[in-house]
Amino acid sequence: MSAIHPDQSTAAKLSGALRQPPEPEYNPQTGDGSLVDDPSVRALLVLGRNTTFADITETVCGYIEKGPGRWFWPTFFVAAQVAGLMPIMILYLIITGVGVWGLNNQVDWAWDITNFVFWIGIGHAGTLISAILCLLKQKWRTSINRAAEAMTIFAVICAGTFPGIHIGRVWMAWMLFPIPNYNAIWPNFKSPLLWDVFAVSTYATVSALFWFMGMIPDFATLRDRAALRLMRNPDSGQMIPLLNMRADRVMAIAYGLLSLGWRFSSRHWHRYEKAYILLAGISTPLVLSVHSIVSFDFATSILPGWHTTIFPPYFVAGAIFGGFAMVLFLMIPARELFPGMKALITLRHLENMAKIILVTGFMVGFAYSMEFFIAWYGANRYEQDVFVNRATGPYAWAYWTMIGCNVISPQLFWFKFCRQSPVVIFIVASFVTVGMWFERFVIIVSSLHRAFLPGEWHMFYPTPVDILTFVGSCGTFLTLFLLFMRFLPMFAMSEIKAVMPQASPHKH
């Protein structure tokens, strides 16, 4: 593969002879070098022919040790301010009552449940990338899996909040769980809403385990690097004011605790890999089941527009669609802001994700058209009216926003230059994110606002509290993600190293 033997280049690296930052050179034919069209050549997953394992460690740990740069704290400050809106709005809601929201007797699920389904959908890409793409041996997933998993956790946190505050008497939220009490009141086990509680909490638990377990070796690397720096020079590095300790000492202790005694022994690695593949196997049906159960919330009802059999796979496809859009929405700017990240997330990786967006966009498009067709074919007037109303009624603007963002905008990815341009991908990903929010809004509000009897018809208008709670949840999500980028390893170092050419030196 490389002209220089990996061991030689590692030796050169250690002696300081070779110090090239892995910044890709631009080539009009192949972009950063990853856009090879030749079917007999597989693009490099990590750019730079002389990139060594040490470079990867240096780059990824560098994001934490050196800090992300000047942009970080101002951005964090703004995000945290926005995040602050969420607890304020929730507090206001609890103190005042659900009347501060725009929902009403007819449209009794609206903005809050839309947010719930939106966020839980976003959460699906992480586990999809780390579990399903792992089982399918899609090596390019190593570029984004850690960040996507983190995103999953944060999205599930945002998602879980909304049903919790939607129940009205928030202090009774514990009754969602089957806990025995004096009045012998049990939750209704026949209700999909209860299955949701189990599905989402299981998903949150398994995703968090998967995420954390994957980070253990990287935590150990960070611990050892900090400890080594301390050993070499105990007086170097920043003092952390309140703790009265050197930053390296804090890192050694914190990452040491998180790494759970990891010692990089072969036995550890062996168990780690077994656990990883088992978790991937368990998570795969889990990813599908979570959004299927969320879809049951609607589809088990007899409400026109909600009750249709394609809902489970349609919701799962939509979740992957929205989740990948969010990964792109976050990682394209990150690629620009963090040095050396372009070598890890190549243009080919972005192109692959753009293709997934196109495919899953078609899947949701297929479901939209199937719903419309069967509403007509089923010859049920109520069903037909709901769909005609979606496209032409008072919420038609929401419907057409959804179609424009989810079905039309990804069509740009038929063109190679669009799939290969980070700017275009970023724009489409933003559209898709907006479109997927509107999809849930359309399903929930447009079906509820005109049920069977005209006497029940009612409009839903969001109040400022509704809107600010959602904006706050976006801020929460972003704040948590920024903290992740600052303090946790953003890439799975060992997995990236395993897909580099040096990892299989006998392959030709």
Place this chain on the structure above:
Amino acid sequence: MTAMSAHAHDHSHDHGHGHADSHGHHVDLSESNTSMPAGWGKTASLGLLALGVILSIATLVPVFTGMSSTAEDVVKAAKHAMASYHTGFMVMLGLTLGPLGLVLVLNLVKAGWAITIRRQLENMASLVPVAVVLLVPTIVATMIKPDILFKWMSADPAIRGDALLQAKSPFLNPAFFYIRLAIYFVVWIYLATRLNRLSREQDATGNKQLTVQAGLTSAWGILAFALSVAFVSFDLVKSLDYHWFSTMFGVYFFAGNMVTGIAVLVLTLAVIRSTGRLNGLVTAEHMHDVGKLMLGFTVFWAYVTFSQYFLIWYANIPEETAWYMTRAAGGWEIFGPVLILGHFIIPFLIMLWRGSKRTMGIISAVALLLVVMHCLDMFYCIRPNIYMTFGEGVVKGKLGLNWVDITGILGPVLIFVGLLVRKVGSGPLIPLKDPRLAEAIAHKNYV
């Protein structure tokens, strides 16, 4: 196509350097490893084909032997025979569509490991024109007696006057129905022929650009495929009960076809490997991954089937439950549990084990089970329409099992198998000069 594969033989020899497998051993790419022996399977193919034709024709016997009884009995017998034959036809059609879908996907995702198994999928997909021929008896019978299979074509004023049917008539009318069928087959035949042609042309020329072209065709092809497969399931299966509807039905049909397509791929590879061909080209490593695909689609089928049933059961709206009600009485109630066990639980538990995917005997047995189960699944969708009725809250009817049900299903399926054997024997067993061939040969499952 046959002419082109003849070319390929000449070129398979001059593959100078060859390729090394995962252990660094040289893999034999000569004709003695990558083609069946000359004349292989000729007799078997003819025998199967003849048997298939005889069984298909035999399905009609009760119609003629019953001529002495009342006209009503003859019609009943003809309807029964046609429904059984239609079941066999749908299985046969699925055996071309499932593999076609898989070829499209493999081309799109640039799968490296699957190169050495792709040719057999292309062979199966290339038989889609045969489905047109096998559809002719159904169309002829429908011309003679319109409601023989499709009740919505009936001239009976009671059915014509049905409000729901009238609402659907812009879609469910004979002219549009035949136009749609023609469109589906044009799309499938074009895709199957083109992808086969590109693949076989590459055997001769080794032109890498052909791989790129196959990818481009697959990109729009998958879209056309998804829509046509969904709608053909509406036209040829769902419309048999013209009141019933389900948005999931197309996905359900697709899932079943994928499972069976992969199962027949496994059986084909088992037969080829038993002759000692494809040594080092299709190994336990490849069977392992094919097994994973089969397992995955079995689970997907179960997921889709469960979701469809569950949502209809839970909401309990009569217009939807009617379909399942007529399949839970009169002897049909046994089919549900059999399908749950045989189409999901048993194959799932066996295929979960790593060893069963890598052992040709076990994986073939499971594949055979899945093919039988798919036949039962199609039977369960199609045949109850003959004897079962649901009205005024009462389900009436019977299973009415008859030897015709066996011949009707086996006929078209054996014709397919006979032609597949001929196809397998007629050319190279793998894409000889695919640019990703080396990757497939070196393929290995870690962990």
